[in-house]
Amino acid sequence: MTPQPVAVLRRGDAGPAVAAVCERLVLSGDLPDGFRSDPGGTLQDRAGMRFDAEVDRAVRAFQQRRGLVVDGIVGRSTYAVLDGARWSLGDRVLRYVPEHFIEGDDVVHLQERLLQLGFQLGKVDGILGPETEGAVRAFQSAVGLHSDGTVGPETMRSFAGIERSVRGGSANALREREHLRRSGYSLAGRTIVLDPGHGGADRGAVAGNGVDEAGLCLAIARLVEGRLSAHGVSVVFTRTARTDGGSEEDRAAFANSCEADLMLSLHSDHTASSSGHGIATSFYGHADHAGWSVIGERFSDLVQRELVARTGLTDLRIHARTWTLLRRTRMPAVRIDVGYLSHPEDAALLAQPQTLDGIAEGIVVALQRLYLGEADTGHTGVLRLGDLLAHLERLRADAVD
Ligand SMILES: [Zn+2]
Incomplete structure (x- = not known):
């Protein structure tokens, strides 16, 4: 679930760790489907898989798209983002693990949804740390779920219901500005x-x-x-x-x-x-x-x-x-x-x-x-908190019935 610690990999390297990188680059669409695979879709010769010019180009394309340093080198941060890119929200149960935070695109989407709903968690960084867990718990108690901080099927269903009624706006942007205004x-x-x-x-x-x-x-x-x-x-x-x-x-x-x-x-x-x-x-x-x-x-x-x-x-x-x-x-x-x-x-x-x-x-x-707080040039939407509150009221009423 969490990225394996890998050595720093670059052009010229070979072996199973390079194969693991290639598998993820196929999933991210940076290497073609069937890349060095047999018809069953398994990579041929994992032990001898080479980090060559084609893999290097794919790594750079991925880094470019994801805003990483574009150097063609797969170190800790590129690997973490690459490994996390294969998850969509709902693919796996998300929970806070103190010693090893879960990272991935699904965590990014979870954080975005929580922020859109007005729950505070700091930055959208794709890392499931204590602040994100706190926001999950707050969300769960707001919608009347057992607040265990774990995002499983039940919490996902609540999100699906709410997402339709509350849209747009960047709570992160609003929160930062509010902090600046208050300070x-x-x-x-x-x-x-x-x-x-x-x-x-x-x-x-x-x-x-x-x-x-x-x-x-x-x-x-x-x-x-x-x-x-x-x-x-x-x-x-x-x-x-x-x-x-x-x-x-x-x-x-x-x-x-x-x-x-x-x-x-x-x-x-x-x-x-x-x-x-x-x-x-x-x-x-x-x-x-x-x-x-x-x-x-x-x-x-x-x-x-x-x-x-x-x-x-x-x-x-x-x-x-x-x-x-x-x-x-x-x-x-x-x-x-x-x-x-x-x-x-x-x-x-x-x-x-x-x-x-x-x-x-x-x-x-x-x-x-x-x-000095000059007129800001914000390009964010408006967070419609009223919509959220109305929706939560309906959920609570449903729960009582
Ligand atoms: Zn420097």
Whole structure:
């Protein structure tokens, strides 16, 4: 039911683990039906199954569609999403398992339905954690079911009944905005987590002129910290100059433990060809799902415009992504990739103190504008809570009869 732990697989590998990946790529439609199978549909030669150019293309197509890093490598996060993609809601019983959270597309649909109905569970991340279980229990007691937190046939039937009467709207979007509205339109008193990428022994990308990503990101974060502290903001760092901030999961968990209002992750990019250049900003969002961070998108839009205007770096725009750090954080999280260290002109710009000052200034201005609560540009529907309440009333009346 849950993904098997797998080694990192890439082009050139072979064996049963590659066969397991291929089976899932057939299910996801990225490899053709009957791919290296005998007429019965079983893969031929599992032990000798090769991760070749065709499999590599299929992995990349899947990663592209699902908003993952497109590198053709099947590591933990790609495998988890790939493995989870074969489940539709109702295919299996869903329950909270403390040591090993169930993940999958069916969990995504469960979370979307709960959110549409107004039950709070944090982000739509496809992971059945304690918050989702709490929302399932709340739903069950609202519709008069035994509230055991397990999504089996009975709970599914209740969903089917309700879904017809309540439609549309993104509760996640409404909830984030409501939180922002209630927390007041001011920077003072907020907690912002700054996450300079890499660190410790990992220097990240290194430019020909000696600028390294870990040092660059920390320098920008410190400039931002200085400005934010002056505005009464509590700034927390995921790492220092010496320490390593850990994996993306660790960094997200740390931000969650700080109960931060926003997490800002800083990186710079690099390509082998040295042709890539420019600045891009990413927030949590998936085209297929309701779990779209509106605040993340809003902040990305604001900060991207400020930074392009202040640095002269090429505008590579803002992007909805499902990267681990963005997915696992409970607060809006945004990642900025400031320039390409593999590009000589970007690297030269990033070696200049005034560029870093401009970036820090732009980030702070964007934060101020975010919390000033300007008229939002929301593109969400309206959650018709009245419809839900009326429906619940009918269910209760039926239960009494
Ligand atoms: Zn990086």
